[in-house]
Amino acid sequence: MTAKRRAGVLLHPTSLPGTDGIGSFGTELxxxxxxxAQSQFSLWQVLPLxxxxxxxxxxxxxxxxxxxxLLIDLQQLVDEGDLLPQAIQNNFPQxxxxxxxxxPWKEALLHKAAENFFNQGQTPRLQEFWHFCDTTYWLHDYALFxxxxxxxxxxxxxxxxxxxxxxxxxxxEQASVKLGPEIGVQKYLxxxxxxxxxQVRGAAKERGIAIIGDLPIFVAHDSADVWCNQDLFLLDDKGKPTVVAGVPPDYFSATGQLWGNPLYDWEAMAQQxxxxxxxxxxxxxxxxxxxxIDHFRxxxxxxxxxxxxxxxxxGRWVPGPGAVFFDAVKASLGTLSFIAEDLGVITPEVEALRDRYNLPGMKILQFAFDSDAANPYLPHHHLPNSVVYTGTHDNDTTKGWFNALPAKTINRMYDYLGLPGTEPVQDLIRTALMSVAQTAIIPLQDLLELPTEARMNQPGVALGNWSWRYQTEQLTPKLADQYAGVVKLYGRN
Incomplete structure (x- = not known):
């Protein structure tokens, strides 16, 4: 990733439109x-895949x-002969x-596709499949899990x-033999x-678009990772966590966020x-x-x-591996092309670790206007080596956020921006794009000026998240031209 001004869009693939009932790696992508590309955005950020x-x-x-x-495009399986066209027809909401x-509907179809694939006998695709199995070291353990x-x-x-x-x-070994057919299905998927x-990544590269991935620092207890590496986590003799991850009370929750993930045994990891x-x-x-890196701290x-x-x-703060860890990673992989999610309780020690490796941090404009001029998210505190967002997947949409603001905060926001306050979403997008931060990322919901109903996630609320999708007709050539002009205006094309 080169150090130049760029702009991008945050959108998880499940939010793409299409006929599978969930976004996929198909034509809508x-x-x-x-x-x-038409809007002059050169970055696409996703949530974990x-x-x-x-x-x-x-x-x-x-x-x-x-x-x-669930992100597999069913039409491609039809085109390859693993499914019949009529099998993928449905009446799901769009x-x-x-x-x-x-x-359950899509998983049943994917299982059927796998069965059809294996029944085709020796083909070039089967040879490709076996090569994938032979060269993907984690695959069998995951499929068995x-x-x-x-x-x-x-x-x-x-x-x-x-x-x-x-x-x-x-x-x-006995389970691998007994459950062989299902293991084969999981490997096919x-x-x-x-x-x-x-294929998607190649298509993005052809259009001059780089993709930003998202890595949660912790993993789920009920996962192949913990099952296969129990000695690397803080577990009791029954395999249950002795302590779990979370964050103390913060902007999102008065009682903190109890994530429940097991925590790492960093000493054991260092020994390996x-x-x-x-x-x-x-x-x-x-x-x-x-x-x-989500929760970099x-x-x-x-x-x-x-x-x-x-x-x-x-809870209590327990030291992590710090620089020793990143030195080991850098020695193996070279330059660290990471973004450090440095939101929440950030200490000078966290900032020092981030800056030691020249990692850009995050600036969220929705956090900027609820205090005074010392607020670190205000644009005059932004640094070139940072990533500015209007909001993240955990925030309300900017339209929903603005509509819920008290009058005092709205007045402070427009006193700061020096604007009349008639287009709050566009004003915040422009503020992000004009920031000195080298990277600006806008959630698609904000580009479309959508209300709270389009919010992706509300931390601390168990149900109703992750389900928003946009519609094909919302991405118009006129909208692309509008944003192309603004992206060019602020030198991010």
């Missing part, structure tokens, strides 16, 4: 990339390495993702029989996900040379041009909450 576990959240995944099979309906989850009616791995929960080699994603993390980062840079210190706690209010 190519139309979206065309819109970005891993397979969601609890609450359909991309930040809680069954694997840090596998891809979300304005949002109904996960309860879409997930998913097959065992299905076999044991979705119970978490620590509630499986002990010989499987604690990975006795003879039990794993990952093969299709990765081949389709690499951080090989799991290095492999994870290598995988991310195979998929993306740049990576945002956890590498300096993480909020440890007793596993029995009901809220995150009574």
């Amino acid at each position: 190519l139309r979206f990339l065309d819109f970005l 891993t397979p969601p576990a609890a609450g359909n959240s991309p930040y809680s995944a069954y694997s840090a390495f596998a891809g979300n099979h 304005e949002h993702v109904d996960f309860d309906q879409v997930t 998913k097959a065992l989850k299905q076999h044991y009616h979705n119970k978490p791995w620590h509630r499986w029989p002990n010989e499987l929960a604690f990975r006795k080699p003879a039990a794993l 990952q093969w299709q996900f990765y081949r389709q994603w690499h 040379g951080y090989v799991w993390w290095i492999a994870r980062f290598r995988q991310m840079f195979d998929l993306f041009d740049q990576v945002r 956890g590498f300096e210190a993480a909020w440890h909450v007793p596993a029995t706690a009901k809220t995150a209010a009574h």
Whole structure:
């Protein structure tokens, strides 16, 4: 990633339009990339592409390495002969993702596609599939994990029989044979996900668009990662976390956020040379041009909450690996093309760790106007080596945010901006684009000036998140021309 002024759009692929009931790697994604190019945006930021576990959240995944099979484009499977055209017809709503309906329907079709693929016998595609299996080291463990989850009616791995929960080699070998067909299906899904994603990445590159990925610092307890690497996490002798991750009370929640993820045994990881993390980062840079590290501050210190706690209010900060970790990563992978999510409780030590590796931090304009001139999110505090956003996936849309502001904050905002206040969303977008920050990212909901109903996620609320989708007709040539002019005006084309 070169150090020049650039602008981009935040959109998770599930929010794309289309006929699968959920956004996918199909033709609508190519139309979206065309819109970005026509609008002079050169960056596309996504949320994690891993397979969601609890609450359909991309930040809680069954694997840090596998891809979300629900993003596979079914039409491509039809074109390749793995599905019949009539099989993918449906009447799902188009304005949002109904996960309860879409997930079982699409998973059944993907299983059928896998069965049809294997029944075709020897083909060049089968050879490609076996090459993927032979060269993807994490694949079998993940496929076995998913097959065992299905076999044991979705119970978490620590509630499986002990010989499987604690990975006795003879039990794993026996299960691999017994569950062979389902393991094959899971491998097929990952093969299709990765081949389709690499096509997407190629299409983005052809249009001059770089892709920013998102890496949650923590993983889910009920994941292939923890099951396969129990010695790298703070677990008891039954496989349960002794402490879990979260953050103390903050802007989003008066009692903090209790995420529930297990925490790392950094000493054990150091003894292994951080090989799991290095492999994870290598995988991310195979998929993306740049990576945002969610909760970057956890590498300096993480909020440890007793596993029995009901809220995150009574935890404690425990030091992380800090510079030793990043030195090891840099020695293996070279230049670190990361964005440090440095929101929340940020100490001088966190800032020093970020700056030691010249990592850009984040500036959120929705946080800028609720105090005085010392507010670090105000544009006069922005630095070139930073990324400015109107808001993130955890914020309300800018229109919804503005409509809920008290009059005092609105007056402060427009006193600062020196504007009449008639177009608040466009004013905040322009403020982001004119910032000295080298990178500006705008959520698509803000480009479309959508209200709160288009919000992607509300932290602390378990249901109703991650389901928003836009409609094809909303991305018009007129809108593309409008933003192309503004992006050029502020030197970000």
